[in-house]
Amino acid sequence: MSLKKLLTGALMLVVCAAPVMADRLKDLARIKGVRNNQLVGYGLVVGLDGTGDKAPFTNQTFRNMMNQFGVTLPEGVNPNLANVAAVTVSATLPPFAKTGQEIDITVSSIGNADSLRGGTLLMTPLKGADNNIYAMAQGSMVVGGFGAQGQDGSRITVNVPSVGRIPNGATIEREVASPFTKGDTITFHLLRPDFTTARRVVEAVNGHLGPDMAYAHDATSISVRAPRDPSQRVSFLSILENINVDPAQDAAKVVINSRTGTIVVGQNVQVSPAAVTHGNLTVTIQENPNVVQPNPLAQGETALEQDSQIAITEEPARMFKFGPAVTLNDIVQAVNQVGAAPGDVMAVLEALKQAGALRAELIVI
Incomplete structure (x- = not known):
């Protein structure tokens, strides 16, 4: 899915995830006991x-x-x-x-x-x-x-x-003992715990090595039966880590960095039917001090007279409507049409979350 327009504001970033591609097992997990x-x-x-x-x-x-x-x-x-x-x-x-x-x-x-x-x-x-x-x-x-x-x-x-x-x-000067050659299994720990990814790892390993060779303990750990001989285990692990696995899509999340104005919207974020309007109120105060000179015949003093001009300008607020099951691309297009700044988008997303219309986890960092 490609984005036709960038969100307005130099500090705003929207990430649109590409179609899911297979990753090697070595990119998804680390071996238990093999660590720095x-x-x-x-x-x-x-x-x-x-x-x-x-x-x-x-x-x-x-x-x-x-x-x-x-x-x-x-x-x-x-x-x-x-x-x-x-x-x-x-x-x-x-x-x-x-x-x-x-x-x-x-x-x-x-x-x-x-x-x-x-x-x-x-x-x-x-x-x-x-x-x-x-x-x-x-x-x-x-x-x-x-x-x-x-x-x-x-x-x-x-x-x-x-x-x-x-x-x-x-x-x-001293080596650290490694449990790599011990036991009858090799255990992988997923970098991003996920039940669906763990199940797919088990299915991919069993599809290459045979049934019941791998089993999952939970959303993080997957154990694979392995030979005890160290040289055979090295060759066996070389085959394992190059097996391709289709990882599960991440949970729907919207991450907001309030300090930098960065907003990252995940691929699976959706919005329930909602109508949003957001306008800006600008208050301008202009000071024009005037110097007042006294009458030459009077015994007065030169004074400074303040002249303040206050103007309030409210920009026209445009309302945009989200239909059911709005996708990431729909959100981007709606925000681009309104021309909202990053701070405005943050306020809109927070209001949608409070209204229960944002189907994603809202994370503020």
């Missing part, structure tokens, strides 16, 4: 060009590091750490990651460092949610942002100079 794991660490970045931080925990961390190297700083002496910054290091450990492989990391300042440009991250352990170390990070950073400051205090900053990345900056 988040890692985080705390460390120091050194070698900065005077853009480091002055946070107290940076001094403490620096002292601890020097003690590990056998260098003891005198008590009461606070080193000038203009070239050092305390940072957090975050990374994502992908599924089936093996020891010795490298992953990208993101380095973020947690103090008041002006920039991390030109810095080098010292060896930092990265821990998981179980507090075990899964990777070690170190290397020179790539920082996309930069800043400049004048002697009068004026400054300019482009992007975010306090965050950088290190490609392949962490080496994996």
